[in-house]
Amino acid sequence: MPPLAVHCHSLTKTYGSGEAAVPALRGVNLDVARGELLMLVGPSGCGKTSLISIIATLADPDSGTCEVLGQDVAQLDALGRARFRNQAVGFVFQVFNLLPTLTVVENIAVPMLIAGRSRKYAELRAADLAERVGLSERRDAPSRELSGGQQQRVAIARALACEPRLLICDEPTSSLDHETGQSMMELLQREAKVPDRAVIVVTHDPRIFGFADRIARMDDGRIVSAEEMSVNA
Amino acid sequence: MLRIAVKMLIGKGAKYIGLLLGIAFTSFLIAFALSYLAGFMTRGFALISENPQADVWIMDPAVDSTEHMTNMPVLALQRVRSIEGVQSAVPLAVGTTDVHFPNGQFQSFEVIGVDGATLSGLPPLRGNLSRTVLRTPDAAAVSAGGTKGKLQTPLLRADQWPRRPHLDVPTRRLRRGDVVLVNGHRVRIVGLVESLPRYPPRPLLYTTYANADRILPPEEHRLTFILAKAAPSVSPDTLAKRIAARTGLRARTVAQFKTDTVRWFLLNSEDVGDMASMIWIALLVGFGVTGVMLYMFTEETLGQYAVLNAMGATPRMLLGMILAQAGICAVLGTGIGLGMCAVVGRMAASEADYPFRMMWFSPLASAGLVIVVSLVAAAISARAVFKLAPASVFAGR
Numbered sequence: 001m002p003p004l005a006v007h008c009h010s011l012t013k014t015y016g017s018g019e020a021a022v023p024a025l026r027g028v029n030l031d032v033a034r035g036e037l038l039m040l041v042g043p044s045g046c047g048k049t050s051l052i053s054i055i056a057t058l059a060d061p062d063s064g065t066c067e068v069l070g071q072d073v074a075q076l077d078a079l080g081r082a083r084f085r086n087q088a089v090g091f092v093f094q095v096f097n098l099l100p101t102l103t104v105v106e107n108i109a110v111p112m113l114i115a116g117r118s119r120k121y122a123e124l125r126a127a128d129l130a131e132r133v134g135l136s137e138r139r140d141a142p143s144r145e146l147s148g149g150q151q152q153r154v155a156i157a158r159a160l161a162c163e164p165r166l167l168i169c170d171e172p173t174s175s176l177d178h179e180t181g182q183s184m185m186e187l188l189q190r191e192a193k194v195p196d197r198a199v200i201v202v203t204h205d206p207r208i209f210g211f212a213d214r215i216a217r218m219d220d221g222r223i224v225s226a227e228e229m230s231v232n233a
Numbered sequence: 234m235l236r237i238a239v240k241m242l243i244g245k246g247a248k249y250i251g252l253l254l255g256i257a258f259t260s261f262l263i264a265f266a267l268s269y270l271a272g273f274m275t276r277g278f279a280l281i282s283e284n285p286q287a288d289v290w291i292m293d294p295a296v297d298s299t300e301h302m303t304n305m306p307v308l309a310l311q312r313v314r315s316i317e318g319v320q321s322a323v324p325l326a327v328g329t330t331d332v333h334f335p336n337g338q339f340q341s342f343e344v345i346g347v348d349g350a351t352l353s354g355l356p357p358l359r360g361n362l363s364r365t366v367l368r369t370p371d372a373a374a375v376s377a378g379g380t381k382g383k384l385q386t387p388l389l390r391a392d393q394w395p396r397r398p399h400l401d402v403p404t405r406r407l408r409r410g411d412v413v414l415v416n417g418h419r420v421r422i423v424g425l426v427e428s429l430p431r432y433p434p435r436p437l438l439y440t441t442y443a444n445a446d447r448i449l450p451p452e453e454h455r456l457t458f459i460l461a462k463a464a465p466s467v468s469p470d471t472l473a474k475r476i477a478a479r480t481g482l483r484a485r486t487v488a489q490f491k492t493d494t495v496r497w498f499l500l501n502s503e504d505v506g507d508m509a510s511m512i513w514i515a516l517l518v519g520f521g522v523t524g525v526m527l528y529m530f531t532e533e534t535l536g537q538y539a540v541l542n543a544m545g546a547t548p549r550m551l552l553g554m555i556l557a558q559a560g561i562c563a564v565l566g567t568g569i570g571l572g573m574c575a576v577v578g579r580m581a582a583s584e585a586d587y588p589f590r591m592m593w594f595s596p597l598a599s600a601g602l603v604i605v606v607s608l609v610a611a612a613i614s615a616r617a618v619f620k621l622a623p624a625s626v627f628a629g630r
Binding site (some may be wrong): 049052053056058059078079082083084085086087091093094097099100101102106110111113114115119142158170 | 234236237240241243244245536537540541542543544545546547548550622626627
């Protein structure tokens with residue numbers, strides 16, 4: 001068994017209180033190994049986003065523990081979490097969340113600038129990443145002028161900028177057509193899946209299940225099954 | 234990160250320009266209102282400005298401005314002249330009286346009686362006339378003093394000095410050679426004076442001290458001010474203190490007397506209250522515009538800040554970005570606003586004789602207030618960024 005990237009134990013999370021309380025997680029246990037591409041699937045409202053928010057140190061559980069890359073995230077203060085996210089976690093969002101007024105290279109460089117890297121270093125590495133995701137021709141274009149597929153490529157390059165050991169992708173193909181979604185997953189598998197890095201993909205899209213090493217199904221705040229995939233796409 | 238903040242700001246295009254114009258409008262309003270007030274105050278001490286040769290103004294101890302005056306015994310002039318350090322001292326009489334025009338109309342004038350020997354305090358006459366014409370018998374020179382249409386005399390000879398007043402007849406502006414009556418005394422207009430406009434605006438009649446004494450209504454004393462020039466070895470401040478100590482009169486340097494006069498207007502003039510209200514309204518409107526626009530700008534960018542936060546930007550970093558954006562907008566907007574204020578004010582002053590004077594404190598106060606308001610508005614809007622649930626970056630939130 002390779003070392004764990006994520007180890008969640010008995011996580012619970014409830015939004016609201018009293019009669020308006022909505023339980024999002026009801027004792028979730030989840031392990032994700034380094035080098036593994038895990039897909040988290042389930043119907044809307046089943047707790048997927050709550051779970052990845054806790055793993056990404058963007059939210060706190062009500063109870064339970066969550067160790068990410070060997071770090072108990074509950075022990076980190078706000079500044080520590082920000083640094084941890086910057087250096088260890090990469091994000092790919094459903095709606096890309098690029099900064100529309102920045103160019104491709106500038107968008108990719110943002111996490112490195114946050115990390116305190118020099119602008120020269122950040123832009124050189126960003127240009128290299130833009131080339132790796134097939135956008136070298138458009139490296140100086142404002143991100144708002146890119147197609148959806150191109151924007152998601154930028155988002156993947158940005159997520160990899162600080163060489164994180166955990167990549168969290170929230171519905172990365174749901175804003176894309178099938179063909180673009182497939183090529184995006186191929187890109188993700190090619191560029192992001194390395195032995196030391198775990199990738200968690202939240203998705204509704206069964207057409208990309210073939211890219212997973214393992215699929216964890218959630219329902220009503222619990223992980224109801226976790227199945228190994230024998231052959232990757 | 235500051236560069237990113239700037240690009241986020243500029244990339245907003247029309248909204249960025251709107252924000253800049255909003256801030257420019259605010260700084261324009263504040264600077265213009267303050268310059269307007271400064272313009273009026275400058276006109277308030279125009280009498281002092283018209284006497285640049287005087288180093289010290291001496292007056293009755295009860296006098297505290299050029300608006301609130303009473304006269305003193307003429308002997309005071311000799312006492313001042315006898316004080317060591319006084320190089321010269323001349324009298325100045327100031328009074329108010331009605332001037333009757335040939336058709337029977339009348340108008341209240343401020344009569345300024347200058348020293349007949351030196352004509353000190355008499356501004357230049359129009360048409361390069363020699364100021365010595367004022368020494369001729371019954372002579373006076375007039376100025377509109379910032380008023381309009383108050384120096385009108387009948388156009389036709391038939392309407393002049395009739396048995397009964399010819400009030401609604403065609404008129405023209407007073408000119409050299411015209412005659413008016415002041416308290417029953419014939420006064421011959423020998424020229425028009427290039428005087429400084431007054432606040433409050435009032436027509437001015439310059440004449441010699443002796444003639445002023447003759448035409449003004451009888452009073453126990455006539456001497457309103459003594460204008461002293463300090464010897465080269467004495468500073469005006471020292472001389473003023475010395476004169477005050479030796480005579481018991483009030484003696485003020487030019488700068489002190491201007492300050493006294495401005496203070497008097499600020500405390501006593503109802504117009505100043507109206508102008509202060511205008512400045513307050515300008516401040517409130519401007520602050521509202523600036524604050525709301527900056528707040529809305531940050532609100533619209535909340536999503537981007539949430540993403541930066543998710544990627545590891547610390548609250549301090551985000552606050553720095555927001556303040557940088559606000560600061561840039563404030564500095565650029567203020568610059569545009571002050572530039573507009575200077576241009577519009579200059580045009581208004583030269584084309585419409587508008588009381589506009591952009592003194593050092595107008596741009597400084599405007600810039601300071603706008604920058605403070607911008608940064609406060611930015612700091613308030615930053616609260617929304619810090620309250621944002623970080624998980625909102627995910628589609629499910």
